[in-house]
Amino acid sequence: MKILENLRLSNFSTIKIGGVAKKVYFPENLEDVVYLIKLSQDTNKKLIPVGIGSNLIFKDGFLDYIFVSTKYLKDLNLKQSGEYFYINAQAGVSFKTLINIVKKYNLEGFENLSGIPASIGGAVAMNAGAFGSEIFDIVEEVYWINNKAELIVSKKENIRYSYRYSQFQEEGFVYKVVLRLKKSNKDISKIIRNHLIERNKKQPLNLPTTGSTYKNPEGSFAGYLLEKSGFKGKRIGDIGFSEKHANFLVNYGDAKFKDLKKLLELAEEKVKKEFNINLKREVRIIE
Ligand SMILES: Cc1cc2nc3c(=O)[nH]c(=O)nc-3n(C[C@H](O)[C@H](O)[C@H](O)COP(=O)(O)OP(=O)(O)OC[C@H]3O[C@@H](n4cnc5c(N)ncnc54)[C@H](O)[C@@H]3O)c2cc1C
Numbered sequence: 001m002k003i004l005e006n007l008r009l010s011n012f013s014t015i016k017i018g019g020v021a022k023k024v025y026f027p028e029n030l031e032d033v034v035y036l037i038k039l040s041q042d043t044n045k046k047l048i049p050v051g052i053g054s055n056l057i058f059k060d061g062f063l064d065y066i067f068v069s070t071k072y073l074k075d076l077n078l079k080q081s082g083e084y085f086y087i088n089a090q091a092g093v094s095f096k097t098l099i100n101i102v103k104k105y106n107l108e109g110f111e112n113l114s115g116i117p118a119s120i121g122g123a124v125a126m127n128a129g130a131f132g133s134e135i136f137d138i139v140e141e142v143y144w145i146n147n148k149a150e151l152i153v154s155k156k157e158n159i160r161y162s163y164r165y166s167q168f169q170e171e172g173f174v175y176k177v178v179l180r181l182k183k184s185n186k187d188i189s190k191i192i193r194n195h196l197i198e199r200n201k202k203q204p205l206n207l208p209t210t211g212s213t214y215k216n217p218e219g220s221f222a223g224y225l226l227e228k229s230g231f232k233g234k235r236i237g238d239i240g241f242s243e244k245h246a247n248f249l250v251n252y253g254d255a256k257f258k259d260l261k262k263l264l265e266l267a268e269e270k271v272k273k274e275f276n277i278n279l280k281r282e283v284r285i286i287e
Helices: 030-043 095-105 120-126 188-202 222-228 257-275
Strands: 002-008 020-026 047-050 056-058 066-069 076-081 084-090 139-145 151-155 173-183 209-212 239-241 248-251 284-286
Touching (some): 030 047, 030 066, 030 139, 030 173, 047 120, 047 173, 056 257, 084 120, 095 188, 120 173, 222 257, 239 257
Parallel strands (some): 047 066, 056 284
Antiparallel strands (some): 002 020, 076 084, 084 173, 139 173, 209 248, 239 248
């Protein structure tokens, strides 16, 4: 397995912030992942799975964790059974690849998730979602490795998940996901195109970002609360809440982690004061 030392973590996060990782591991198969989980147990070092890094923010400085990139876990196969298509995708398969399959066979169930810059492993960990859909709508089963380094196959109904949450945020490495999609009568490519246009209109896709910073509290929108609290366009140094979408943090050039932390703390305090709501972070911060 490839192991690289002293890597810049900003290259593993779409917001392009972060210091240096002592080591990053790039497993190529199940054995490699099992080895890394045992290594984590034996050395008492935390294992951090890393997908596309579109929801991950790393601190500046030196980080000595077991960073595990899913870059080389990209096996994929597709099986048809009646009107259903089953996609078996290893953790590192990107949404871009999956969307191409969905368009090719005109499959229904995934279209609302197009444009999310995710790996399937990261998406399952986060229960990524958009336009009223979430990845667990189409998950059939998940092959994952627990902290005892055992491979577990869990059917969706035996997995704990909710809005932007799954049990894999607490334990385990998602190794492979089985998705179930259906042949559609709708023009799936057109729906996908429209979603991409919508995203482009509303999101600051021209700057490094990690998407939604906070989860939407029940009955409200984090973007609305931030805007009403004066945080739309608010900057500290090179980090700021976007002018285009108040819930998106953007890096204007050389953003520093300490400024980002300060900005989040200020925003959380202000929203609490104005609305008596505790914003919950959607982004995963590693420090
Ligand atoms: C422009 C933009 C738009 C976005 N739009 C949306 C949106 O509409 N909806 C939405 O839900 N999100 C959105 N996001 C956030 C992000 O894309 C999703 O959370 C996505 O699921 C993260 O996938 P990833 O592969 O990048 O995971 P990463 O960011 O690499 O990781 C996210 C978390 O999952 C864990 N993880 C990653 N891989 C695994 C694995 N194999 N096993 C266990 N844990 C793992 C990581 O340790 C981390 O805690 C957006 C982000 C950006 C930058």
